[in-house]
Amino acid sequence: MTTQAPAQTFSVPDKWQWFTESRYGLFIHWGPYAQFGRGEQVLFREHMNQAEYADAASAWNPERFDPELWADTARKAGFKYACFTTRHHDGYCMWDSAYTDYSSAKQAPKRDFVREYIEAFRKAGLRVGLYYSWIDWRLPAYFDGPEKDPEGWAKAKEYLHNQVKELLTNYGQIDHFFFDGVWPRNADDLGSVELLEEMRKLQPNILINNRLGYSEQHDGYRADGGIGAGDSDTLGDFGTPEHLIVVDRKRLWESCQVTTWRLWSHVFGERWRPADYLLDMLVECAEKGGAHGGNLLLNVGPTADGQFPPEFVERAEAIGRWLDVHGEAIYGSDGGAITEFITRGRQTTRGNNLYLIIRFWDGRPTLRLADLATRVKGVTLLTTGQTLGFAQQGDELVIDGLPQEAPSRLFPVIRVECEGPPEANAWGKQRLWEGDPHRVAEWARAQRGTSVYRDGQER
Structure with missing residues (x-):
């Protein structure tokens, strides 16, 4: 089943236009958990010994981490921004924090990985984002909460707030901030509304996600009081559907997705999704997003010694080469699904252009597009630059001169130049x-x- 998303009515401030123009970001899940090779949540999911894990984390020293190589790979792959895990649920900090010695700066590496990442990615011309987990599996007070342990909770909450403000004070402009791991707390426990105000004072242009906890004051009452409801309906600047591509009609949004089958950090023996599957997720986000978000935040889990896995690099660079040719159909696009097109592929638009992104190339010389009401001026096979013949009678467009062999190993793209913004007839605006x-x-x-x-x- 395919649906056409209703038009979104909110406006995007100029300071966030970069987000809608980017469409494609890189998520980086990296920390001492990578040395176990079983995911970023191995401490909890395998109920490991906390002290033994801390010893291993403190001894971890990824000597092959080269942030400039990471940034160069990301740039070649067509990413426009990145988001780096500063601290995941295990509590280990990837920067020089004044509030703990459990960090890459104080333990074996003696390096501030956050600073190195930010400087390298900025130098490469990419926007920078930071991930931060509310939850810390080391802290009993986080799970006991303010009612059971008010003194311990106050101390834990102060620690969380101080670290976030530290990250937004010591590293220059931060464009994107991704909270995670609210459960079992809510926004009122966390003081996330107050923290948001402080964050915006420190970084007026920052984009902050919606994983801020549910607030009775801002979101209204829920039967569970918001416990377990990590996503707020009203707080935050962008939505973060995970492992899903779902339109958020209230704000900007980005779908965060793995390049493997399931896990986010490096995993020994994980299975990899093929490049066309990953590209299709990017195209689907662009198709559904319209002018108000619809980004893909695609993940990589670097190895324990600090390298991007070769399987990731191969797929990411293949998509990057595709974007070098077809990027106008993705970057800064205005959404798509102008007409029913699922039998062929997907659509995006940009200005007066309609892009037909062909997932299923049938080898026939003609392609019929029904229900396009706007008059067509020209048609180009964007993949090769070839001008294609066409005939338009009423709302039916027939394109001819297509080659028998698909001109791209990934998705060929046909650009249809119209006399105005592409519009469908009444039938084309509705779906099965x-x-x-x-x-x-x-x-x-x-x-x-x-x-x-x-x-x-x-x-």
């Missing part, structure tokens, strides 16, 4: 399983009749 059912009745009645017999005639 939705819209006015009477239109289907009229279509069947007008073209074949009303009966169950082959010719549609009543007997």
Whole structure:
């Protein structure tokens, strides 16, 4: 089933236009958990010994970490921004924090990985984002909460707030901030509304995600009081559907997705999704996003010694080469799904151009596009630059001169230049399983009749 997202009515401030123009960001999950090779949550999921884990984390020393190589790879792959895990749920800090010695700066590496990442990615011309986990599996007070341990909770909350403000004070401009791990607390426990105000004072242009906890004051009452409800309906500048591509109609959004089958940090023996699958997620985000978000934040889990896995690099650079040719269909695009197109692929638009992104190349010389109401000026096979012939009668466009062999190992793209912003007729604006059912009745009645017999005639 495919649906056409209703138009979004909110406006995007100029300071955040970079986000909608980017469409494609790199998520980096990296920390001492990488040395176990079983995911970023191995401490909890395997119920490991906390002290033994801390010893291993403190001894971890990734000597092959080269942030400039990371940034160069990200740039070649077509990413426009990145988000780096400063501290995950295990509590280990990847920067020189004044509030703990459990960090890369104080333990074996003696390096501030956050600073090195930020400087390298800025130098490469990429926007920078930081991930920070509310939850810390080392701290009993986080789970006991303010009612059971008010003194311990106050201390834990102060630690969280101080670290966030530290990250936004010591490293220059931060464009993007990704909170995670609210459970079992809520926004009122965490004081996330107050923290947001402090964050915006420190970084007026920052984009902050919606994983801030549910607040009775801002989101209204929920039967569970917001416990376990990590995403706020109203707080935060962008939504973060995880492992899903779902439109957030209230604000900007980005889908965070793995390049492997499931886990975020480096895993020994994990299975990798193919490049066309990853590219399709990017195209789907652009198609559904419109001018108000619809980004893909695609993850990599570097190895314990600090390298991007070769499987990731191969796939990311293949997508980067595709974007070198077809990037105008993605970056700064205005959404798509102008007409029903799922039998061929996906659509995006930009200005007066409609882009037909062909997932299924059938080798036939012609392609028929129904229900396009806007007049067409020209058609180009963007993949090769070849001008294609076309004929338009009413709302039907027939494109000809297509090669038998697909001109790209990934998705070929056809650019349809229109006389104005592409628009569909009434039929094209509706989809299967939705819209006015009477239109289907009229279509069947007008073209074949009303009966169950082959010719549609009543007997």
